Amino acid sequence: MNAAILRFQLRRERVLLPVWVLGITGLLTASGLAITREFGNEQERAAVVALAAGNPAFLFLRGLPDGTGAGALTFFQTFSFLAVLIGLMNVFLITRHTRAEEDSDRSELLHATPISRTSTLWSALAIAVGANLTAAVLVASAGLLLGLNPVGAILTGAALGSVGLAFAGVAALCAQIMPTSRGANGLGAAVLGAAYLVRGVGDALGTATDTTHVDASWVSLLSPIGWAQSTRPFSDANGVPLFVPVLVGLATAAAAVLVRRHRDLGASLIAQRLGRPIWPSATPWRLAIRTQRSTTIGWSIGALILGLLAGALSPFVLEAVGANDELAALIRRLAPQLDVDTGELFAIALLGISATLAAAAGVQAMLRLRVDEAEGRAELVLSGRLSRIGLLGRQLAVAAASTIVVAIIGGLAAGLGFILAGEGPDRIGTSLATAAVHLPAAMIFIALTALAFAFTPQLTAAIGWGLLVIGLVVGQLGDLVGLPRWVQDISPFRHIPAVPIESVEPMPLVVMAAIAAAAGAGAALGLRRRDIPA
Amino acid sequence: MLSTTPTSVVRARGLRKDYGRASALDGLELTVNPGEVHGFLGPNGAGKSTTLRILLGLVHRTAGEVEVLGRDPWPDPTATNRDIAYVPGDVALWPNLTGGEAIDLLLNLRGGGDQAELARLIDVFDLDPRKKSRTYSKGNRQKVALVAAFARRAPLYILDEPTSGLDPLIEAVFRQEIERARDAGSTVLLSSHLLGEVEQLCDHVTIIRGGRTVEAAPMGELISRATTSDGELPTLESLFLRHYETDEK
Numbered sequence: 010m011n012a013a014i015l016r017f018q019l020r021r022e023r024v025l026l027p028v029w030v031l032g033i034t035g036l037l038t039a040s041g042l043a044i045t046r047e048f049g050n051e052q053e054r055a056a057v058v059a060l061a062a063g064n065p066a067f068l069f070l071r072g073l074p075d076g077t078g079a080g081a082l083t084f085f086q087t088f089s090f091l092a093v094l095i096g097l098m099n100v101f102l103i104t105r106h107t108r109a110e111e112d113s114d115r116s117e118l119l120h121a122t123p124i125s126r127t128s129t130l131w132s133a134l135a136i137a138v139g140a141n142l143t144a145a146v147l148v149a150s151a152g153l154l155l156g157l158n159p160v161g162a163i164l165t166g167a168a169l170g171s172v173g174l175a176f177a178g179v180a181a182l183c184a185q186i187m188p189t190s191r192g193a194n195g196l197g198a199a200v201l202g203a204a205y206l207v208r209g210v211g212d213a214l215g216t217a218t219d220t221t222h223v224d225a226s227w228v229s230l231l232s233p234i235g236w237a238q239s240t241r242p243f244s245d246a247n248g249v250p251l252f253v254p255v256l257v258g259l260a261t262a263a264a265a266v267l268v269r270r271h272r273d274l275g276a277s278l279i280a281q282r283l284g285r286p287i288w289p290s291a292t293p294w295r296l297a298i299r300t301q302r303s304t305t306i307g308w309s310i311g312a313l314i315l316g317l318l319a320g321a322l323s324p325f326v327l328e329a330v331g332a333n334d335e336l337a338a339l340i341r342r343l344a345p346q347l348d349v350d351t352g353e354l355f356a357i358a359l360l361g362i363s364a365t366l367a368a369a370a371g372v373q374a375m376l377r378l379r380v381d382e383a384e385g386r387a388e389l390v391l392s393g394r395l396s397r398i399g400l401l402g403r404q405l406a407v408a409a410a411s412t413i414v415v416a417i418i419g420g421l422a423a424g425l426g427f428i429l430a431g432e433g434p435d436r437i438g439t440s441l442a443t444a445a446v447h448l449p450a451a452m453i454f455i456a457l458t459a460l461a462f463a464f465t466p467q468l469t470a471a472i473g474w475g476l477l478v479i480g481l482v483v484g485q486l487g488d489l490v491g492l493p494r495w496v497q498d499i500s501p502f503r504h505i506p507a508v509p510i511e512s513v514e515p516m517p518l519v520v521m522a523a524i525a526a527a528a529g530a531g532a533a534l535g536l537r538r539r540d541i542p543a
Numbered sequence: 544m545l546s547t548t549p550t551s552v553v554r555a556r557g558l559r560k561d562y563g564r565a566s567a568l569d570g571l572e573l574t575v576n577p578g579e580v581h582g583f584l585g586p587n588g589a590g591k592s593t594t595l596r597i598l599l600g601l602v603h604r605t606a607g608e609v610e611v612l613g614r615d616p617w618p619d620p621t622a623t624n625r626d627i628a629y630v631p632g633d634v635a636l637w638p639n640l641t642g643g644e645a646i647d648l649l650l651n652l653r654g655g656g657d658q659a660e661l662a663r664l665i666d667v668f669d670l671d672p673r674k675k676s677r678t679y680s681k682g683n684r685q686k687v688a689l690v691a692a693f694a695r696r697a698p699l700y701i702l703d704e705p706t707s708g709l710d711p712l713i714e715a716v717f718r719q720e721i722e723r724a725r726d727a728g729s730t731v732l733l734s735s736h737l738l739g740e741v742e743q744l745c746d747h748v749t750i751i752r753g754g755r756t757v758e759a760a761p762m763g764e765l766i767s768r769a770t771t772s773d774g775e776l777p778t779l780e781s782l783f784l785r786h787y788e789t790d791e792k
Contacts, residue, residue, distance in 0.1 A: 011652070013648070013651045013652050014652070017648050021637065021639075113635050114631070114633055114635040115635045115636065115637060117596075117601065117631050117635075118629075118631060118634065118635070118636075118649060118688065119649075119652065120599070120601055120620070121599045121601065121624060121627065121629035121631070121701075122624055122629075122649060122652035122653050123620070123621040123622075123624040123625035123652070123653065123654075124621060124624075124652055125619075125620070125621055126600075126620060271603075272603075273596075273601065273602040273603055274596070274601040274602060275601075275602075276602075280562075280563065383677075
């Protein structure tokens with residue numbers, strides 16, 4: 010490692026990394042506060058934990074209930090979500106300083122100076138270790154300040170930090186495998202998504218030992234997040250399982266260093282292929298579609314897996330809940346109105362995530378416009394006969410199409426999953442509807458990204474991704490962090506009916522589509538008035 | 544064992560580099576002697592940048608021998624690169640760093656530079672170091688790399704088409720700085736397409752094509768060869784261009 014390189018990388022991180030670390034800490038603190046406020050006494054918490062324990066959708070999304078203390082409830086509600094966040098933080102951090110630098114040729118300037126071949130990788134890993142330690146300490150301190158059990162608070166911090174370390178290593182290896190920074194981020198995020206899903210499946214198939222504890226099935230232990238969760242900080246606290254994620258991080262980081270030591274600058278284990286030499290049918294439309302093709306395929310694979318799981322696992326999930334009579338009886342007593350198929354809820358929850366992936370695919374497609382502008386390609390395209398409105402409109406259409414494709418694939422896959430699990434073919438229609446009602450909300454995020462591109466071009470990426478994340482946090486976790494109702498209602502995700510359990514009210518969907526259309530039109534007006542590039 | 548002073552600063556013998564089935568270098572020969580300004584010419588895709596990256600230890604050769612300042616650059620590039628200043632053909636900078644910050648970073652990594660010299664270079668290259676790199680044109684990014692390279696004297700300068708994107712005035716400044724470096728005893732390996740620049744600056748020229756060396760001679764010899772044929776004088780340019788033309792033509 011090289012001190013100058015370390016200082017340089019830290020300087021580039023002075024805004025972004027603190028935002029991540031503080032965001033993770035803040036989210037835990039806010040939900041901890043909300044839980045102590047909303048569920049002040051043991052009985053209330055016991056009721057909410059029991060409801061969750063009997064609902065595999067909750068187990069899949071959140072994790073395993075582990076007692077009725079405020080700490081246990083906070084850990085159950087937030088841990089797997091925070092684990093994904095800290096994983097993403099590490100993936101993006103490592104890629105930023107490794108593959109992205111090689112991809113942009115900046116590393117050539119650095120590595121022509123007397124620094125070792127692995128020095129930028131080492132110092133990026135060192136920053137990741139520092140960031141994960143800081144996050145662990147801050148999360149533990151927040152837990153202590155909230156008055157949670159001290160051992161539990163400290164172990165929660167350590168568990169999150171260990172997941173972070175695992176994905177720092179994974180990301181370092183992805184950076185050796187993939188030729189582009191987009192590819193490295195994508196592969197890292199895919200591995201993280203798989204770790205979350207595997208844990209989700211394992212947790213949803215877990216067995217309830219009583220009304221407030223669920224034991225994971227062995228499947229969860231195929232995921233570093235599952236191992237971190239198995240520390241059970243607020244019941245049988247045990248730090249030993251954390252060795253697994255830490256070892257995953259060490260092994261993958263060591264492999265990455267080894268590969269980097271022996272490979273050429275700019276080379277990757279998966280090489281760029283040669284393409285076709287001519288493209289006679291090239292048009293602006295085809296170009297816009299072509300540039301989104303591979304990312305749409307990537308998001309679609311995610312939706313496909315989620316959809317299949319949603320359909321195929323729902324009967325097993327039902328079985329797992331039914332196996333516990335005491336729990337089933339308790340749920341009937343606590344919430345008699347909850348007369349719905351828990352398998353259905355499970356499928357709806359998973360299709361909700363898959364629809365979020367669809368929205369993300371659309372936002373990413375819109376962001377492409379800004380990348381093209383910043384890297385000088387927009388000028389090239391606009392110097393021809395293509396108008397600005399044409400450029401924007403075409404990209405809006407491609408982004409919307411990308412979202413629709415991903416949503417449809419998720420819905421179809423869920424229908425297929427249900428059929429595989431022995432249900433009728435009418436399932437395809439209902440599953441498609443479950444996915445389709447998410448589309449107006451997704452269109453809002455695409456149009457808002459376009460609006461940001463038109464009016465605040467330099468902040469396009471921050472606003473595009475930021476709004477999606479805020480919409481998610483507010484919409485999905487708004488209750489959890491105790492936000493007022495009207496704030497929660499701002500998020501488009503709050504207005505999506507849970508098809509087929511709830512009936513479809515057309516009004517909110519129409520309003521959302523209208524908002525999206527208005528924002529898109531505003532973007533077109535704004536883009537006409539500004540400089541390109543700006 | 545006594546270490547001996549190397550007779551040549553750069554020595555490549557039978558250098559090969561394969562990318563999958565395609566080969567970028569196919570038995571390249573290159574010798575750069577101490578104190579000379581060595582022109583490195585060849586058509587696009589001939590393997591010039593690949594060669595320079597091998598000399599910097601960025602890329603590993605598939606076969607052949609290479610020595611830079613008496614060492615193989617691959618096992619430990621830090622040992623050779625501390626005596627090298629490099630300017631890539633395509634300078635990419637960090638968008639939110641100012642030009643001045645980028646220069647200081649590159650200089651610090653090489654062991655620091657003389658502040659007075661740095662100020663002089665920023666002045667003669669007419670660079671505004673306060674601007675963020677994202678606002679720089681191609682020529683200004685090139686200037687950042689050139690200033691960082693010249694602000695600390697290096698025994699060996701490796702320059703990959705360093706003047707592409709510079710205006711004629713700054714090009715003249717560049718030539719002056721090369722002369723200064725030569726006068727201070729440095730060796731320069733200069734890849735370039737500007738035949739006038741090469742003719743003016745270089746003592747020795749190597750021309751490569753398809754990853755092989757097709758010509759290596761002192762500039763004086765090339766000039767006399769170009770002028771000895773009777774009748775009208777073929778220019779040096781036509782001599783260079785002859786080597787660029789492919790066999791199929």
